[in-house]
Amino acid sequence: MSTVLIWNLTLAFLSLSFILAFIRLIKGPRLPDRVVALDLITILIIGFITVYAARTNQPVFLDVVTILALIAFLGTVAFAYYIERRI
Amino acid sequence: MELLTALIMLAGSFFMLMAGIGILRMPDLFLRMSTTAKAGTLGAGLMLLATAVYFDSFSITTRAIATIVFIMITTPVATHMIARAAYFDGSALWEGTIQDDLHGHYHTTTHILDNQPAADTEIPEIESDDFQESG
Numbered sequence: 001m002s003t004v005l006i007w008n009l010t011l012a013f014l015s016l017s018f019i020l021a022f023i024r025l026i027k028g029p030r031l032p033d034r035v036v037a038l039d040l041i042t043i044l045i046i047g048f049i050t051v052y053a054a055r056t057n058q059p060v061f062l063d064v065v066t067i068l069a070l071i072a073f074l075g076t077v078a079f080a081y082y083i084e085r086r087i
Numbered sequence: 088m089e090l091l092t093a094l095i096m097l098a099g100s101f102f103m104l105m106a107g108i109g110i111l112r113m114p115d116l117f118l119r120m121s122t123t124a125k126a127g128t129l130g131a132g133l134m135l136l137a138t139a140v141y142f143d144s145f146s147i148t149t150r151a152i153a154t155i156v157f158i159m160i161t162t163p164v165a166t167h168m169i170a171r172a173a174y175f176d177g178s179a180l181w182e183g184t185i186q187d188d189l190h191g192h193y194h195t196t197t198h199i200l201d202n203q204p205a206a207d208t209e210i211p212e213i214e215s216d217d218f219q220e221s222g
């Protein structure tokens with residue numbers, strides 16, 4: 001019973017952090033702030049997927065986590081090139 | 088085993104929450120990045136470690152450790168590139184900043200780091216009283 005509570009608390013923490021990062025994504029005064037917020041949101045999605053993989057007992061989702069980490073890195077590097085070259 | 092998994096997941100999500108609070112509350116892009124990069128990496132690493140503990144098989148553990156190492160390698164690189172681009176883009180520093188070591192050291196058109204600041208650069212005076220020049 002208490003294990004279910006801990007799982008739910010984990011999801012609550014992740015959701016709260018998601019909302020905070022989304023506020024920064026909307027507010028962020030410049031483009032780099034939004035890129036950093038998107039990077040954090042991708043990391044949070046990685047957390048959600050690991051929780052889901054453990055809860056539903058399906059280890060296939062860990063491949064998705066690997067690909068998502070790769071895409072997050074490539075996206076951030078592409079945005080960095082774009083910000084640096086557009087000046 | 089499931090209780091241990093849940094506890095490690097809870098620790099990881101706690102660090103993710105710290106990253107979320109940091110990205111909203113920190114006053115400056117560079118301070119914001121310093122919280123999200125470190126807390127986010129630690130949180131994701133702990134959560135992947137929890138899946139490795141939960142499934143308890145060789146292939147899953149290998150995949151989880153590979154992903155942790157990949158995140159730990161790529162996050163500093165991505166953060167550094169964004170910080171460099173934001174510095175050229177002119178992101179404002181926090182008004183409480185007492186020293187900007189890079190001021191005037193970057194060539195404005197070629198973006199090459201130079202040891203000597205450019206001749207026409209004005210080094211701003213430091214007005215804070217509690218700052219002591221070291222050495």
